[in-house]
Amino acid sequence: MSTETPPPTPAEIRGLIREWRRGHVTAPWGEVLYQAYLALLTVLIYGSGLVSAVVNAGQAVEGCTTGPCVGTRAAGPVLLVLIWLALGAAALRLLGPLMASPATSALVLSTPVDRGRWLGRQYATVLTLGALAAAVPALLAAVTAGWPLLTGGALALAAALLAPATYAAGTVAQARPGSASRMVGPVTALVALAAVAAVAAGVTARLTPPADARWWLVPAVLAPVTAGAAVLARRRLGDLRRRDLTRGHGLANGLSGALAGMDTALAYDVVLQHTSSQRAVVRARRLRGPRGPLALVTADLVRLRRAPLRVLAPTAAVVPAYALAEAGAGALVVPVMVVLGFGAAIPLGAGLRVLSRSSSLARLLGTSSWQLRLGALVVPTVLLMAYGLGCLWALPHPLLAPAIGLGALATLTRWLVAPPPDYASAMVSTPMGAMPVSLFGNAVRGFDIAGLVSIPALFAPDALGATVSMAISVVTLGVLLGRR
Numbered sequence: 475m476s477t478e479t480p481p482p483t484p485a486e487i488r489g490l491i492r493e494w495r496r497g498h499v500t501a502p503w504g505e506v507l508y509q510a511y512l513a514l515l516t517v518l519i520y521g522s523g524l525v526s527a528v529v530n531a532g533q534a535v536e537g538c539t540t541g542p543c544v545g546t547r548a549a550g551p552v553l554l555v556l557i558w559l560a561l562g563a564a565a566l567r568l569l570g571p572l573m574a575s576p577a578t579s580a581l582v583l584s585t586p587v588d589r590g591r592w593l594g595r596q597y598a599t600v601l602t603l604g605a606l607a608a609a610v611p612a613l614l615a616a617v618t619a620g621w622p623l624l625t626g627g628a629l630a631l632a633a634a635l636l637a638p639a640t641y642a643a644g645t646v647a648q649a650r651p652g653s654a655s656r657m658v659g660p661v662t663a664l665v666a667l668a669a670v671a672a673v674a675a676g677v678t679a680r681l682t683p684p685a686d687a688r689w690w691l692v693p694a695v696l697a698p699v700t701a702g703a704a705v706l707a708r709r710r711l712g713d714l715r716r717r718d719l720t721r722g723h724g725l726a727n728g729l730s731g732a733l734a735g736m737d738t739a740l741a742y743d744v745v746l747q748h749t750s751s752q753r754a755v756v757r758a759r760r761l762r763g764p765r766g767p768l769a770l771v772t773a774d775l776v777r778l779r780r781a782p783l784r785v786l787a788p789t790a791a792v793v794p795a796y797a798l799a800e801a802g803a804g805a806l807v808v809p810v811m812v813v814l815g816f817g818a819a820i821p822l823g824a825g826l827r828v829l830s831r832s833s834s835l836a837r838l839l840g841t842s843s844w845q846l847r848l849g850a851l852v853v854p855t856v857l858l859m860a861y862g863l864g865c866l867w868a869l870p871h872p873l874l875a876p877a878i879g880l881g882a883l884a885t886l887t888r889w890l891v892a893p894p895p896d897y898a899s900a901m902v903s904t905p906m907g908a909m910p911v912s913l914f915g916n917a918v919r920g921f922d923i924a925g926l927v928s929i930p931a932l933f934a935p936d937a938l939g940a941t942v943s944m945a946i947s948v949v950t951l952g953v954l955l956g957r958r
Contacts, residue, residue, distance in 0.1 A: 481586040484594075524614075545678040546801035551615040551626075553669050555633045558608060559640055560666040563659040566644035568745065570722030572596055572714060579716045590712035597645065597711060601638045601704060608637035621683045631693040639700040642707035648718055649710040667790055674796035721748075736916040739827070739889060742820060767841055767849030770825055774853040777824060787818040788857055792864040799868035805935035807868055808878060808943075809928035815861050815882030816889070816920060819854055823890045826850040830891040847955045851887065858883045873940035874931055880947035881927035887954045889920030923950055 572593055574583060583589055612633035616626030640658055647655040672678060725748045732741035764772070778784060791814045798807045829836050829846050836846055862879025869875055895916060901908040915922075927950070930942035 481588075484587060484592040487582065487587065487592075543802045545681040546673055546797070547619050548621075548681040548683045549669075549673060549678040550619045551612060551621060551629055553666075553673065554615045555608065555612050555629065555636070556662070556666040556669050558611060558633075559636055560659075560662040562604070562608075562637065563640055563644065563662040566641065567659045568748075569725055570718060571600065571641055571645040571648055572711070572719060573722035573726065574716070574719040575723050576720050579720045583716050583719070588712070589714065590708070593711045593714065594708065597708060601641055604637040604641045605634040609634035619683060622685045624687060625684045625689045628689040628693055631690075632696055635693055635696040635700040639696070639703045642700070642703035645707040646703075646710050649707075649713040667793060670797050671793050674793055674800055676800055679800070721752075724748075735895060736913055737894065738916065738919070739892070740894070743827070743831075746824070767845040768852075770829075770846065770849035771852045774822070774825055774850070778822075778853070781821070784821045785857065787821070788815065788861040789864070791815060791818040792861060795865040795868040805870060805932050807865070808874055808881075808931040808935070809924060811862075811865050811878050812881040812885060812924045812928055813921070815858055815878060816885040816924060818861070819858055819882060819886050820889075822854045822857060823850070823886055826854075826887070826890045831894075844955045847887075847891065851883070851955075854886060855883055858886070870935040871937060871940055873937050873944075874935065877927070877931060877940040877943040877947070880944050880951075881924065884927060884947040884950040884954075885920045885924045887951055888923045891954050891957070892916075892919050926950070 574593075582592060609630040613626055613630035616629050617623070621629070640662065643655040643658040646653055647658065725744065728744035728748075729741050732738075732744055762772070791811075794814060795807055795811050798810060803810070826847060829843075829850055836843055839846060859876060859879040861882065862875045862877070864875075865878055866872060866875040869878075895910050895913040897910050899910045899912055902911055902914075927943050927947050930939040930946070933939060934942075
């Protein structure tokens, strides 16, 4: 007769946790009702704003009568779904489809408890939420673009099937890093980029909103594929390693702390540290070449040699300029491309970011701060000017191309060199407690310069507007580089 005690099931452990929590509840019913009221009020306010935005967008697109504009509007919902899936796959690659806290890893996952059954509830929850998060924007985009409700429902259902399939593939890749599922992120990104390139090439110029019921064949074909991927991923949950589950949880905690302070640059530092720790080992290289501030140029070139894919981001970001021009965006191409160039060039500014946040390191290099910052901006300047010139044929005037490059550079510099919030300054009382005034500027840091350099080009998309925009960018760069 065996005397071994069988391990508890996940349901029993959750029951014990639930019973303990209910026995230690301290929130009064009044507080619970107040939080429920706030949640309901938030849903009503943002829901009404969303409905108003959809109605206004629908009225705006009704004025779209030219062939390319109508075709781009018809293809817009599909583009949105593909871009949404690519962003979701990137988030899965960064955070991991499933995560567990260090306490759960140490107290539960280290025991003989069935790991697959324990993670099954989280897997099913995220799978369902992912389907809803893809279906709702797809349906809203289809209605806004003038699609019939029949085909709009088919697109929403297809998006609701593609999102779980992407999530399931990411889960399999987390459990089996060597499997083909690890390519789900690059594949979705390439598909989205190809769709934007098709719009830029005029392939969608003659499209009209689909009204054929045969579009329902698409979700009918996707349904068994999604079901198979979901079942396969569910069977792989038991193969997940504890370190992979806790790594994503640690990154999520770091991001939440940085974003709570509205410091997006600090959030990027957290992501950079996470990705660098995954790379684990690099080969140290002694810098050969010029000394002084120009040595920072050599260091940036070494970084590009280690991660050459960083150059592809500004290259790929040129494609939306021609898609916007094909849709008849006109001068609106300028602010959009300034923001896209800024986002694509963030990985190129690692050297400037380190010098800005580590003043002691800057003093050790033995030269003035503006010279160091100027040396760290050489490589980003070259690539962003090439990026701006790549948008040349999509702009109303040729001088707007260097204006975009300089505007993106000024935006990037503002985002990288801005000091952290000064908690010794004046405080403002908020529902979250006392907060420094400078903290509120962190949320729009970088975007304020993007708007500033884009205003002249919006009002005067000619040589004068481009010249004023470039002058503002140069003055901004001079102020940012010369500030102590």
